[in-house]
Amino acid sequence: MIYTIAHYLRDKMGWLWKIIESVNSQLFSIRYGKKLKDFSFVEKPNGYDVIPIKEIPTEKLVSFFCNQPKETFMYFNPHAFDAKSIKNLQQNRSFLAYVLLDNVNRQIAGYFFNRCFFHGQGFRGRMVDVNYRGKGLGTAMNKMLNEVGFGIGLRLFETVSKNNVASYRSALSASKVRVVEEMQDNVLYLEILPS
Numbered sequence: 001m002i003y004t005i006a007h008y009l010r011d012k013m014g015w016l017w018k019i020i021e022s023v024n025s026q027l028f029s030i031r032y033g034k035k036l037k038d039f040s041f042v043e044k045p046n047g048y049d050v051i052p053i054k055e056i057p058t059e060k061l062v063s064f065f066c067n068q069p070k071e072t073f074m075y076f077n078p079h080a081f082d083a084k085s086i087k088n089l090q091q092n093r094s095f096l097a098y099v100l101l102d103n104v105n106r107q108i109a110g111y112f113f114n115r116c117f118f119h120g121q122g123f124r125g126r127m128v129d130v131n132y133r134g135k136g137l138g139t140a141m142n143k144m145l146n147e148v149g150f151g152i153g154l155r156l157f158e159t160v161s162k163n164n165v166a167s168y169r170s171a172l173s174a175s176k177v178r179v180v181e182e183m184q185d186n187v188l189y190l191e192i193l194p195s
Contacts, residue, residue, distance in 0.1 A: 021092060027118035028094035035152040036096070042147065045100065045140040048109060053097040054090045056108070061086050061099070064108040069130055075164040078115065078125045094118070096148060100137060107131075112141035114149050114156065122154040124192065126170075138166065142174030146192060156192035161185065 010017045044050050053061060065081040079085055089095050097113035112126035124145040128137045149156045160171045163186050171177065176193040183189055 021088075021094075024118055025092045025094045028116055031118050032116070032152050033093070036148075039148060039151055041144055043140075043143060045137060047103050048100040048137075049103060050098050050144065051101055053086075053099060053111075053113075056090075056099055058083050058086050058090065060108065061111075064099075064111065064129065067130070068127065072127065072130070075161050075167060076125065076127050078113070078123075096122070098144070100141065102132075110137045110141050112145055114145050114154070116149075116154060120154055122149045122156050124149065124156055124158045126167075133166065138170035139174045142170055146175055146194075149192075150194050158190050158192060159183070159187055160190060161187050 041050055062081065062083050079089060089097060094116045095113060096116055097111070099108045100110040100112075101107070102109045108129060109132040110126060110128045112124070114122035114124050116122040124142065126138055126141040126145070128135075128141075146156065157180070158171060160168050162168050168188075171190065176195060177190045178193055179188055180191050181189040
């Protein structure tokens with residue numbers, strides 16, 4: 001229900017969504033800021049650095065999204081991908097987003113986030129660059145999202161389409177899950193459970 005309302009507000013009432021995001025960012029920072037200050041990832045994939053998106057040039061993030069095949073966005077559309085929207089996300093303290101940077105060529109290999117709410121829930125999402133797929137990075141990013149989300153005390157959720165086979169398998173192999181709801185078009189609304 002919260003998922004449906006949030007998407008309606010984001011898609012149909014953008015002005016109200018911006019106000020909600022601003023207030024949520026402040027309240028989330030008050031409630032979880034200290035825990036995040038002390039947090040660091042324990043498990044990271046070899047050969048990659050994990051960098052918060054606020055430390056990545058906005059243009060580099062926009063370029064990363066522009067270089068993905070069109071079909072990627074059939075299943076991944078959590079926010080807009082233009083420079084203004086990305087800058088807003090970089091400043092949003094409740095949007096815990098990171099990139100995996102390849103240690104060799106310093107290219108973005110993956111993008112992952114928990115969109116968090118001050119009341120204690122987070123919705124995770126991730127995208128693996130087209131040139132890095134099939135290396136287990138989606139599963140690694142899911143595990144890191146669990147690590148930070150559960151580490152600060154959130155309940156985590158995600159939607160995933162059974163038609164998006166790689167993402168579906170990644171979600172299930174990285175986590176114990178509970179199906180909250182089977183939605184239309186083969187989409188599952190999952191609660192991610194602590195291991």
